[in-house]
Amino acid sequence: MENRYVVVDLETTGNNSKAGDRIIQFAAIVIEYGEITYQYSSYVNPERPIPPFIQEFTGITEEDVKSAPTFKEIAPYIIGILEEAVFVAHNVLFDLTFLQAELERVGYEMFLGYTVDTVEMAKVISPRMDSFKLEDLSRAYGHVHDCPHQADSDAYATALLFLDFYKSLKRLPRQTLKSLYRLAYSLKSELKEVLGEILREQAQVCEPWRPDLEIYRGLALALPRKATEASVIPRAKSDIYDFIQEVYQAGGTAFLEDGKGTFFDHLLACHDFAKKEGRQVLLSTYRELTGKALDAHMPGLSVEELKQGSNYLSLPKFEQSLRQRDHNYEVAMAKMQILVWLTETVTGDINELNLSSAGKEYASEVAHHQHLHPRLLKPWTERDFYGRRLKAAQSASVILTTHEAYVNNMVSNDYLSKASYVLIEEADSFPAVLKEELGYEISYMDMRNIVNKVGNLDNYQLIHQAVKLVCEKTEIQIDKRQLDAMLIRLSEQIEHFAEVLIAYGEAKAALTESQMAAIKLPRRRKNVLPIYGAANDLRQTILYLMNLFQGWAKELNGIPVEKLKRSQLNMMDDWMKMHGQLTRVHDGLGQMFIKPGGKNDTWIEWNKRGSRNSLSIKSKPIAIAEWMNKNMVSKKNILFISEVLAIQGSFRYFASKVGFMEPDERSIIVEPDVSAKLTIIQDACLEKAVGHEMVFDCAKGFLANLIKQKKGNMIIFFNTPSSLKKMYLGLKETIEKNGYQALVQGLTSGSGSKLLRGHMSAGKSVLFMTYPAWESVRHLYDGRSIKIMLEAPAVSKQLYISETMHKGQPEEKEMLLDMSFNIRRQLTAKIPGREQSGWLLYEEPILRANRQFLAESLTNLTVINYDRDAYL
Numbered sequence: 001m002e003n004r005y006v007v008v009d010l011e012t013t014g015n016n017s018k019a020g021d022r023i024i025q026f027a028a029i030v031i032e033y034g035e036i037t038y039q040y041s042s043y044v045n046p047e048r049p050i051p052p053f054i055q056e057f058t059g060i061t062e063e064d065v066k067s068a069p070t071f072k073e074i075a076p077y078i079i080g081i082l083e084e085a086v087f088v089a090h091n092v093l094f095d096l097t098f099l100q101a102e103l104e105r106v107g108y109e110m111f112l113g114y115t116v117d118t119v120e121m122a123k124v125i126s127p128r129m130d131s132f133k134l135e136d137l138s139r140a141y142g143h144v145h146d147c148p149h150q151a152d153s154d155a156y157a158t159a160l161l162f163l164d165f166y167k168s169l170k171r172l173p174r175q176t177l178k179s180l181y182r183l184a185y186s187l188k189s190e191l192k193e194v195l196g197e198i199l200r201e202q203a204q205v206c207e208p209w210r211p212d213l214e215i216y217r218g219l220a221l222a223l224p225r226k227a228t229e230a231s232v233i234p235r236a237k238s239d240i241y242d243f244i245q246e247v248y249q250a251g252g253t254a255f256l257e258d259g260k261g262t263f264f265d266h267l268l269a270c271h272d273f274a275k276k277e278g279r280q281v282l283l284s285t286y287r288e289l290t291g292k293a294l295d296a297h298m299p300g301l302s303v304e305e306l307k308q309g310s311n312y313l314s315l316p317k318f319e320q321s322l323r324q325r326d327h328n329y330e331v332a333m334a335k336m337q338i339l340v341w342l343t344e345t346v347t348g349d350i351n352e353l354n355l356s357s358a359g360k361e362y363a364s365e366v367a368h369h370q371h372l373h374p375r376l377l378k379p380w381t382e383r384d385f386y387g388r389r390l391k392a393a394q395s396a397s398v399i400l401t402t403h404e405a406y407v408n409n410m411v412s413n414d415y416l417s418k419a420s421y422v423l424i425e426e427a428d429s430f431p432a433v434l435k436e437e438l439g440y441e442i443s444y445m446d447m448r449n450i451v452n453k454v455g456n457l458d459n460y461q462l463i464h465q466a467v468k469l470v471c472e473k474t475e476i477q478i479d480k481r482q483l484d485a486m487l488i489r490l491s492e493q494i495e496h497f498a499e500v501l502i503a504y505g506e507a508k509a510a511l512t513e514s515q516m517a518a519i520k521l522p523r524r525r526k527n528v529l530p531i532y533g534a535a536n537d538l539r540q541t542i543l544y545l546m547n548l549f550q551g552w553a554k555e556l557n558g559i560p561v562e563k564l565k566r567s568q569l570n571m572m573d574d575w576m577k578m579h580g581q582l583t584r585v586h587d588g589l590g591q592m593f594i595k596p597g598g599k600n601d602t603w604i605e606w607n608k609r610g611s612r613n614s615l616s617i618k619s620k621p622i623a624i625a626e627w628m629n630k631n632m633v634s635k636k637n638i639l640f641i642s643e644v645l646a647i648q649g650s651f652r653y654f655a656s657k658v659g660f661m662e663p664d665e666r667s668i669i670v671e672p673d674v675s676a677k678l679t680i681i682q683d684a685c686l687e688k689a690v691g692h693e694m695v696f697d698c699a700k701g702f703l704a705n706l707i708k709q710k711k712g713n714m715i716i717f718f719n720t721p722s723s724l725k726k727m728y729l730g731l732k733e734t735i736e737k738n739g740y741q742a743l744v745q746g747l748t749s750g751s752g753s754k755l756l757r758g759h760m761s762a763g764k765s766v767l768f769m770t771y772p773a774w775e776s777v778r779h780l781y782d783g784r785s786i787k788i789m790l791e792a793p794a795v796s797k798q799l800y801i802s803e804t805m806h807k808g809q810p811e812e813k814e815m816l817l818d819m820s821f822n823i824r825r826q827l828t829a830k831i832p833g834r835e836q837s838g839w840l841l842y843e844e845p846i847l848r849a850n851r852q853f854l855a856e857s858l859t860n861l862t863v864i865n866y867d868r869d870a871y872l
Contacts, residue, residue: 006086009158010151012024020048025044025152056739090154096111115189116189118161122137123354134157138160172343180340216383222345256667257645258642259643260673306401306405311349316380319380331359338363338366368384373573376573440591446585454487456487457480486544518722536589536594592619600621603617676862696726707738707766709872710786713759723791728768742766745770787838787840793818819854
């Protein structure tokens with residue numbers, strides 16, 4: 001290690017030095033020759049009060065800093081420590097910027113050396129890590145971090161991680177390090193200095209042979225692990241095992257409510273049937289299951305995972321992408337993460353990576369897709385991730401996939417759609433996934449991005465390059481003036497389409513306190529002629545561009561492949577991929593506006609403050625039963641299994657949702673070993689409540705008292721974003737006064753998983769979330785919060801659509817069935833963690849009026865009724 005590294009951490013009175021915030025603790029760890037050689041820390045008297053929330057957050061009190069030196073007194077010492085050193089910190093821009101401002105304030109020169117950010121290092125070295133927070137990284141790397149948010153402890157934890165990351169970088173193959181070094185110039189810190197130092201060290205010795213890696217075409221790739229003969233661990237055959245065998249022997253459709261959740265019994269039964277009968281069974285789940293989990297529970301089984309092609313990295317596309325110079329920070333970081341990940345992954349599944357939003361967009365550009373030219377794939381055929389997975393799946397007894405991948409395969413008639421024996425695990429989630437995948441979503445920003453990528457004839461984007469290639473290699477005559485006019489028209493039509501949609505929405509929506517608006521579009525065309533006209537004009541222009549791309553590709557495909565460069569084949573590949581994106585928009589507009597047929601609900605959503613940039617048009621089928629009948633009932637032998645499928649001992653409700661008649665003689669219910677507990681809060685306030693506002697006030701009063709009296713974390717669930725935000729605004733003052741942190745879906749930045757992790761790591765937190773958002777993250781939850789269903793989950797309310805979309809409500813019995821089914825789903829879902837801090841259901845008026853029905857519906861649950869005041 002050539003350089004001298006100083007790891008720094010600060011605690012401050014706030015985030016803005018220009019607004020008068022000051023340092024209250026400074027810590028530095030010196031690293032030389034790969035070891036910690038010196039440690040320094042000191043409280044700092046900020047010469048002003050420390051805000052109460054900072055005292056609570058850091059544990060540093062006014063008393064701690066009362067007799068501490070001022071920053072001016074320790075500044076010379078800090079300058080001495082940092083002299084000729086590389087400045088290292090976790091989120092280095094904050095610490096360095098604050099320190100620079102303080103040095104300047106007391107009359108010293110600012111630090112001008114190199115910087116290294118351990119957040120950037122963590123993202124590169126551990127691209128699959130769920131979180132890059134200091135505490136989470138320390139835990140993952142086995143370090144004890146006793147006092148988070150105190151500078152001495154944070155600096156020491158960061159120093160240990162820096163040493164770990166440095167060692168990990170040294171273990172990377174030289175080819176990967178060289179590629180990382182080139183990309184590191186686009187980072188915010190000087191990680192290139194660390195990489196350069198390591199490369200100089202490695203240049204003096206021979207690179208050791210790595211039996212787990214191969215270097216191919218400039219990329220270091222993990223070699224697939226050789227299959228080992230493993231004997232299947234004998235397992236007792238259960239009644240469920242026998243039932244599954246009988247179902248597939250007889251054929252047709254069956255239902256199983258397995259309260260015990262014995263997934264591996266289901267898998268073993270499928271596997272044994274497939275082996276015995278020489279068949280293949282497809283097992284679809286809502287959540288992804290990894291090969292590691294299968295190997296741990298059931299080694300030796302012939303089971304392979306297979307997802308959509310777009311889940312897998314395309315090595316030819318990534319190879320080409322690496323050759324392109326790109327100064328975009330997020331893209332450079334994503335490339336660096338993928339380079340390191342390629343030395344580890346044998347699946348090539350991009351979902352293994354923890355990428356930023358922009359990183360995910362880049363990954364989608366280099367993902368596998370069906371338009372890849374054979375010549376581009378040829379050098380990579382044996383190493384193609386999707387090709388490997390498909391080949392392995394074709395010879396397996398059981399294919400394991402997700403509902404999303406299976407439905408996509410059904411729609412596109414790909415390999416998974418050919419399976420005739422199917423087990424739908426976690427079947428309670430299947431209808432919602434099917435609706436989502438059969439629907440369309442077109443956002444204004446998606447359409448603008450298409451226009452930006454296509455470009456025009458004066459820049460060097462897709463259309464310019466395509467025209468140049470076509471003119472060079474073919475005799476096609478292109479009317480550039482007409483093409484330019486078409487591109488201008490496309491951009492104008494997108495703007496006009498967005499304008500008429502928002503104008504309609506603002507005319508219909510009662511835009512009160514809610515930022516988000518969601519307005520259903522009527523199916524009768526005469527009521528919204530401007531929208532239909534704008535959609536049709538836009539669709540026709542998109543079709544013209546689609547035909548143009550397709551015609552050019554057809555002409556170029558007739559040219560001998562040896563006369564085209566790889567870069568030109570990549571360009572053709574790019575515009576055929578763009579053809580696919582245009583097709584998606586074209587077909588979506590057709591479903592929504594040209595031939596709606598009354599089978600879909602179509603609505604617009606936008607943020608009042610974000611205006612058209614937040615605009616999206618969505619469409620989902622009202623029901624999936626017809627599609628299921630057409631595509632699955634007559635063609636498949638299907639078994640639906642979940643912990644919740646029945647209502648009042650009958651599968652009739654769920655069977656009707658998925659288009660099947662209930663086969664009573666071929667369905668069983670297995671009760672759970674331990675029943676989940678639900679506390680129903682009965683509020684006398686509701687007896688006098690008339691109308692939505694009075695019901696809202698009663699619920700708000702209950703929650704306010706709950707927040708005042710309970711000390712633990714809480715998660716409050718809602719059907720719609722509008723009701724969620726309204727309740728949060730009503731409780732905001734109470735939450736703050738009682739020392740809670742509020743995390744609010746749609747208002748607090750970050751994804752659902754980020755919000756949930758922030759909630760679980762907070763001391764006192766209230767998380768506001770809708771049921772659809774919870775569905776995708778609940779498997780990450782540790783089980784320790786009070787969970788309050790303020791609104792009973794109801795499919796019939798079109799969960800994620802504002803209530804203003806519906807003039808009338810569904811039949812009361814249908815809504816009650818939805819509520820009962822979904823209440824059971826929430827309580828019986830397996831959540832990691834041993835603790836359960838309880839589920840509460842606030843009894844809204846429709847439930848009060850149907851208590852007997854609800855009691856009979858919530859089977860296999862322990863239900864306790866509490867008067868509100870008695871509970872509090």
